[in-house]
Amino acid sequence: MTPRITLLFILLAFQLAAQPVSLKNAVILVSPSIPSPMRTTAPQMLVEEIAKRTNSSLKLAQAWPTGSSATIALALSSDKAVAGKPVPSRTGTDLAEQKPEGFRIVTEGATLWIIGADARGILFGSGWLLRNLKMDGKRLELAGPVDVATSPAYPIRGHQLGYRTTANSYDAWTVAQFEQYYRDLAVFGTNAIEGIPFHEEEKASPHFKIPAAQMQVRLSELCQKYDLDYWVWTPAEFELTDEAKRKAEIEKHEAFYQSCPRLDHIFFPGGDPGDNHPREVMAFLKDLQGRLVKYHPKAKVWISLQGFSTEQIDYFYKYLEQNKPTWLQGVVSGPSSPPMAETRFRLPKNYQHREYPDLTHNVRCEFPVERWDQAYTLTLGREAINPRPFFFAGIHGKYAPFTDGFVSYSDGCHDDINKITWSQRAWDPARSVNEILADYGRFFFGWPLATEVADGIAALENNWQGPLAQNGGVEATFSFWKTLETAHPELKNNWRWQMLVLRAYYDTYTRRRLIYEQGLEKTANALLAQATETGIENTLNLALATEEKADKERISVDLRKRIETLCADLYASIGLQTSVPKYKAKNYERGCLLDFVDYPLNNRWWLADEFKKIRAMKTPKEQVERMHVIGNWETPGVGSFYDDVSSGGNSPRVKTISEDATDIAWWDNGSSRARLSTQTFQNDPALDYDNLDPGARYIIRVAGSGDALLRVDGYRLKPLIYNKAPETFKEWIVPLSLTQDGRISVTFDEPEESHLNWRQHSKISDVWLLKQ
Incomplete structure (x- = not known):
């Protein structure tokens, strides 16, 4: 041959x-x-x-x-x-x-x-x-x-699906919708579902299809059908030393245990919510386990150390050492828990360790979007549709080796892709994220779309990277999804498709608004910066009218209309509640993007309030001085510097970030009229300056509220001006000896405010270095 x-x-x-x-x-x-x-x-x-x-x-x-x-x-x-x-x-x-x-x-x-x-x-x-x-x-x-x-790398791969009013979609689901979602998650390797049987039980959601108690039993039945472990999250939001309440709680648990055809794990969070010492918690859980195994002999009890003090954590481990409780299966690590590596190290090997990762929130959470653009934080909020597969694959790889697996925290279907990513990476930590997304596209949208959907999801994740106005990829992503949307009308009722298309529209609309409204503000600021004592009223009127063109001469009206339609479609298809008044969401922070789609991305609300104050001033000189301050707020002049501390592209000298993004404020149900820069802040930022004039005198100015304990190159300076009210100024003279090398580092000591809620802590929102 x-x-x-x-x-x-x-x-x-x-x-x-x-x-x-x-x-x-x-x-x-x-x-x-x-x-x-x-x-x-x-x-x-x-x-x-x-x-x-x-x-x-x-x-x-x-x-x-x-x-x-x-x-x-x-x-x-x-x-x-x-x-x-x-x-x-x-x-x-x-x-x-x-x-x-x-x-x-x-x-x-x-x-x-x-x-x-x-x-x-x-x-x-x-x-x-x-x-x-x-x-x-x-x-x-x-x-x-x-x-x-x-075979799976990790034995525990689950997600919390709480049928409660806090959820932004689950509370609107039928049993059939839950079954379909259980099945979808199982297709991608999920083996556990966590319910919430008691929390908020007194607050029936207006969306409930059946009472919560009935649904918990049905969810247990579905776990039985699909052979998925059924976990329940059961905090105690009362003092366990109250014997009457303790007895009633145990009886309530027992009745629930008896009603469930399947129940595998009880997870008791030590805190978040709850505030009991582990001496009461461990005794309580031991009593619960005695009731639990009467009906579910193989069921396990777990505890988290969330919110525990050092003394309480030490007590817990000493309890394990002395009592060696066989009724306890393991420890859960979630937000505000001790570090996971430390927990695995201190936890005896015979106890398991499970992660409780927050896949559902974008800010003020365990895994926030780093340096998220302010325009997103003010309009998308905490529970937006948030595909972050590459980010969460990295988070899983970082922490999973210290655990036996995870059951995620989720408050709605908006984090669907994050759930799929975690389930697949827990099955195979080496699996490519692109392969996971291709599987997602193939199964949910059809095999011809596998690669395109994977690329489109990755592009949506990149929409949230860096300053929004500078991210030209947002428009390219929109064009990509718009083409897909036009080519595949058969997917218009698919809720996963609707969510991805909505994000493409929303991101683009927000970016266009940001560029437009910031341009209007630049024009208005120029008018204020040039104000004189003649024509004050005309200047104020013209500056405000310029900024308010954002309301009267809107842009991209077609995108705005499509966003509203998609929100309606999502409410009809999967119960996603994107509005409080329209779709009866629990509150404005729970993914109500439709209520903030037109929230100002310039300072027109703040200016309207400031102009009332200016008109009330006693002399034209005072009025003009304040107008100049406002007009030059972000443009202090040649040789000077300005940083909006936590606003991404407008904070080039800021080196610190808030790990949990609690520097993104949410005042007045998200409708704050404060200056935009005031709504992002840090408690103790660090800034580096270089290319300074060695022969020049500099002043540091800070706006925020409360204290600001400033150091330059490690030296604590005494202030010239020290106002503590919001949006007032503090000022320090920088010694010439510190600027001789043309650079300085600015830091702030954190005031002792451990007795206060984080919302009341001192804040630093704006920092200037002003060349005199």
Whole structure:
């Protein structure tokens, strides 16, 4: 045989081997050894999810079909044969399909085998198949041949789905919607769901489809059906030393335990909420565990150390050392917990350690968007649609090695992509985020869109990087999603699609408004900076009228209209509450982006209030001086510097950030009339200056509220002016000896204010270095 003919044979063999496996007319054959209810649940999931995408329904079979008909066979790795046909097996001692929850997918002629180590292996193997199938009206196929075996890296992979009024969408869901979401999460490797049975039980949501007590039982039933662990989060928001309340709480717990067909874990947060010493908490949990195992003998009890003082943390570990409680399963680490590495180090090895990551919030939280642009913080708020897959993949990689897994904190479907990312990375920490997003696009939107959706989601995450006005990628992302939206009208009722399209519109509308409104302010400031004692009233009127063009001569009205339509669509499709008055959200901080879509991105509200004060001043000289201060606020002149401390692109010299983004204010339900720079601040920022004039005298000016204990190059300076009221000034003279090298570092000591809530702490919002 000539080399040319040999090559042709090789190519032909390769092409035949790479032929896709067609399952269009397949039957599903299920091993009787698969435990119930998974014996029914997994094939039902396959049949229903395939039918949605292909308009054809696969049939179940009791025996192997004759001829060459395709078959999807579900079996356990312990099975020798199914209906007389041997189950493919491998030799070895470290096989994924023999590890808990592991599975193997292998093609053998016209048969596709899903071989699970256990019931969950069957579930997750079925999920893998659904994620990887090409499904549409003409095809149902898998790129073949296939031989894939995998098992999860972390045993706990869950998400909290609280049916309570605090949630921005879950409280509007039916049982059927919860089941679909459970199924969707299971397809991507989730094995646990956490409910909230008691918190806010006295506050029935106007969106509830059935009473909360009934829904908790139904959620437990769904976990039973899909073999998912059912966790419940149960804080004590009263003093456990109150015997009457303690007794009533234990009885309430017991009644709930008895009502649940499945219950695996009780998670008691030490704080957030709650304020009890661990001496009371541990005794309480021991009593609860005694009631729990009466109805669920294998159920476990967990505690978090959130909000515990050093003394309380030490007490807890001493308690473990002295009592060695076998009724306690482990510790949960969440916001305001001790560091995770420290917890794993101090926790005896026989106790598990679970993370409680906040995937749902953008600011004032555990994992905020770093240096988030002020325009977003003031309009999108705390619970916006927030796909952050690359960021959260990094967070998972940083903390997961100290844990046995996670159950995330979530208050709505807006963080859906973050949940999927965590579930997949907990299954395989090395899995590419792009692959995860491609699976997301393929399963939820159709296989032709896999790559485009992955790119589009990554682009939306990048929309939040850096100063918004400088991020030209926002317009490119909008164009990308607008093209997809136009090309795929069949997805218009898909809530995941609606969320991504809404973000593309909202980001672009906000950026265009920001550029437009800041341009108006620049013009108004120039008028104020040039004001004289003649024509004061005309200057004030003209400056305010210039800024208020943002209300009277709006831009991108078509985008604004589409945003409102998409919010209505999302409320109809998935119960997402983007407005308090319109969609009855619990409060304005819970993702109510529609209520802030037109919130001022210049200072027109603040100016209107300031101009009233100026008009009330006694002399024209005072009036003009204040007008000049306002007009030159952000432009102090050549050789001088200004920083809006926590406003991203307007704080180039600020080196510090707030780790939890509590420097992003939320005053007056988000409708503050304060100056925009006042609404972002730090308590003790650090700034570096260089290229200073060694022969010049400099003054440092600070605006904020409360104290500002300033140091320059480590030296504490005494102030010339020290006003503590909001938006008033403090000033210090910088000694010439400190500027001789052309640079200085400015820091602030943090005042002792531990007795105050963080909202009452001293704040620094604006810093000037003024060359005299």
